[in-house]
Amino acid sequence: xxxxxxxxxxxxxxxxxxxxxxxxxxxxxxxxxxxxxLSLAERSRQENDLTVASIFVNPLQFGPKEDFGRYPxxxxxxxxxxxxxxxxxxFHPEPSxxxxxxxxxxxxxxxxxxxxxxxxxxxxFKGVTTVVAKLFxxxxxxxxxxxxxxxxxxxxxxKMVRDLNFPLQLVVCPTMREPDGLAMSSRNVYLSPEExxxxxxxxxxxxxxxxLWQERPDERSGPALRAAMENVLAxxxxxxxxxxxxxxPLTLQEYAGAVPPGQGALLSMAxxxxxxxxxxxxxxxxxx
Ligand code: AMP
Numbered sequence: 490x491x492x493x494x495x496x497x498x499x500x501x502x503x504x505x506x507x508x509x510x511x512x513x514x515x516x517x518x519x520x521x522x523x524x525x526x527l528s529l530a531e532r533s534r535q536e537n538d539l540t541v542a543s544i545f546v547n548p549l550q551f552g553p554k555e556d557f558g559r560y561p562x563x564x565x566x567x568x569x570x571x572x573x574x575x576x577x578x579x580f581h582p583e584p585s586x587x588x589x590x591x592x593x594x595x596x597x598x599x600x601x602x603x604x605x606x607x608x609x610x611x612x613x614f615k616g617v618t619t620v621v622a623k624l625f626x627x628x629x630x631x632x633x634x635x636x637x638x639x640x641x642x643x644x645x646x647x648k649m650v651r652d653l654n655f656p657l658q659l660v661v662c663p664t665m666r667e668p669d670g671l672a673m674s675s676r677n678v679y680l681s682p683e684e685x686x687x688x689x690x691x692x693x694x695x696x697x698x699x700x701l702w703q704e705r706p707d708e709r710s711g712p713a714l715r716a717a718m719e720n721v722l723a724x725x726x727x728x729x730x731x732x733x734x735x736x737x738p739l740t741l742q743e744y745a746g747a748v749p750p751g752q753g754a755l756l757s758m759a760x761x762x763x764x765x766x767x768x769x770x771x772x773x774x775x776x777x
Pocket of ligand 1 (some may be wrong): 517518526635636638639663664666672674
């Protein structure tokens with residue numbers, strides 16, 4: 490497995506692989522890897538000749554009061570894990586390599602970036618789309634792999650790829666969970682033992698709303714779905730909800746009343762445990 494730290498070297502590999510007719514899959518990450526990340530790399534390995542994983546804690550997507558400085562990092566462990574799943578190369582640039590002096594461009598998607606995570610974290614998605622656009626150009630992958638765990642990020646990146654004609658396919662992989670339902674996340678290490686014990690409430694809340702959706706298809710409504718989730722979270726005093734959402738899966742607008750027949754819904758939430766902010770979501774199919 491190659492460790493590549495400069496744009497120039499990554500571009501040289503890209504051109505070699507292109508000339509050799511190899512298909513490349515890209516797995517962008519911020520490192521401190523868990524099975525969720527590795528499931529993306531494994532899927533890419535099945536579908537491409539070569540897989541490139543990037544490890545880059547992107548300063549642009551963190552707000553001034555967020556956890557950029559203390560975001561967990563363990564490069565040696567990450568490299569061993571990526572090698573064990575057959576990744577061909579790891580792109581791990583310094584921030585100064587991605588954003589050299591004079592860097593002054595950005596990529597921004599409108600509309601759906603104004604709600605949910607975008608409303609709670611101003612500038613976050615502009616940072617994400619800017620870095621992902623750079624990674625797409627630098628790596629030259631045919632396919633790029635992202636987790637359903639970050640549902641709004643997937644929706645925003647889909648729009649970026651479509652609207653700006655990026656010549657690659659975006660592949661979305663299911664959320665990997667701990668045995669008790671907690672979605673795997675690099676940020677789970679911040680949780681105290683008590684918080685860790687309470688954190689599966691996010692998944693239980695999603696399941697409660699999903700059960701309502703399945704069992705009472707005639708009563709599917711935004712308020713009922715949100716109430717089902719809020720009820721579960723209310724029983725967990727350690728967690729404070731930032732938002733609880735039942736939205737149109739395409740526009741991400743909240744369902745104010747009944748869900749139109751046949752339409753799906755995206756359930757999502759952000760909950761704070763102390764200074765740790767966890768997100769989770771569950772897409773619901775209209776027909777089901
Ligand atoms: P991050 O390192 O948190 O930026 O995540 C990198 C990629 O891994 C993103 O596409 C995430 O959606 C994905 N990811 C993170 N956690 C999970 C998970 N529990 N299951 C599946 N994919 C995940």
